[in-house]
Amino acid sequence: MALSMYEASVPLFLRGLDQLAHVLRKGAAHAEAAGIDPSTLVQARLAPDMFTLANQVQRASDTAKASVARLTGLAAPAMADDEASFDDLLGRCAKTRDFIAGVDPDAFKGSGERVVEMKMPGHQVRFSGQHYLLQFGIPNFFFHVTTAYDILRHQGVPVGKLDYIGPLA
Numbered sequence: 748m749a750l751s752m753y754e755a756s757v758p759l760f761l762r763g764l765d766q767l768a769h770v771l772r773k774g775a776a777h778a779e780a781a782g783i784d785p786s787t788l789v790q791a792r793l794a795p796d797m798f799t800l801a802n803q804v805q806r807a808s809d810t811a812k813a814s815v816a817r818l819t820g821l822a823a824p825a826m827a828d829d830e831a832s833f834d835d836l837l838g839r840c841a842k843t844r845d846f847i848a849g850v851d852p853d854a855f856k857g858s859g860e861r862v863v864e865m866k867m868p869g870h871q872v873r874f875s876g877q878h879y880l881l882q883f884g885i886p887n888f889f890f891h892v893t894t895a896y897d898i899l900r901h902q903g904v905p906v907g908k909l910d911y912i913g914p915l916a
Contacts, residue, residue, distance in 0.1 A: 751852070751855060752818060752855045752858040752859050752876060752877065752880065753852040753855040755880060755881075756814060756815060756818065756855075756880055756884070756885075757815065757847055757848070757850065757852075759885065760811040760814070760815065760847050760888060761844060761847060761848060762913060763807070763811070763888060763889065763892050764807070764808075764811060764840050764843055764844045764847075765844070765913065766892070766910070766911055766912070766913045767804065767807060767840055767892050767895060767896075768837055768840040768841070769910060769913065770895065770896050770899055770904070770906050770910050770911065771804070771833055771836050771837055771840070771895075771899075772833075772837065773899070773904055773905070773906050773910060774788050774800075774833060774899045774902075774904045774906075775833035775834075777899075777903065777904040777905065778833075781903070785832060785833055786831065786832070787902075788800060788833075788898075788899065788902050788904070789801050789830075789831065789832060789833065789836065791898050791899075791901070791902050792898060793894065793897060793898055793901060797894070798891075798894070799898075800836075800895055800898045800899065801830050801831065801835075801836060802828075803891045803892075803894045803895040803898065804830065804836045804839060804840065804891075804895055805826070805828050805830065805839065806887075806891040807888055807891035807892045807895065808826065808839050808840065808842075808843040809826075810884060810887045810888040810891065811843055811847060811888055812824065812843050812846050812847065813884075814879075814880060814884035814885075814888065815846070815847050815850055817861075817863045817876070817879065817884075818855060818858040818861060818863070818876050818879070818880060819850060819854040819855055819858060820854070820861070821850065821854060823846065824842065824846050826839060826842065826843075858876040858877075859875065859876050859877040860875055860876060860877075861875070861876040862874075862875065862876075863875070863876055863879040865879075865883075892911075893911070896910070896911050
């Protein structure tokens, strides 16, 4: 049986968002237990020229919702990018999850062939929906989820591989 575009995207994004929320909750708990100002972790980054934890969560959210929107032709919900706390970031994950989970699988019919255009700095890129999802959407989403995990780990939050991967069913 062939894997549908819905199956290749929605469950993957939902699981990634769930695990991102899991490591964020561990970050909040660590800050409380260690007496660390939570905003220190929310604004932490791996290198001076990289996004903060908050920005990584925002970009993961944006990529997940935009990928689903571009593949289905639906409008992604606008989000202000003003999250400043763990609760805000968890709320962002939940809103993104709600949007993605609410999309009817039938909306993905023909999405593998749908033309997806993206404006990049200095040029525009055209993909088929399948190429977009597999070559940009999924890798970009997991880049930001992984970097958020890495920031928390670098800041001493006790997270490990299974926190990132999640429960294995």
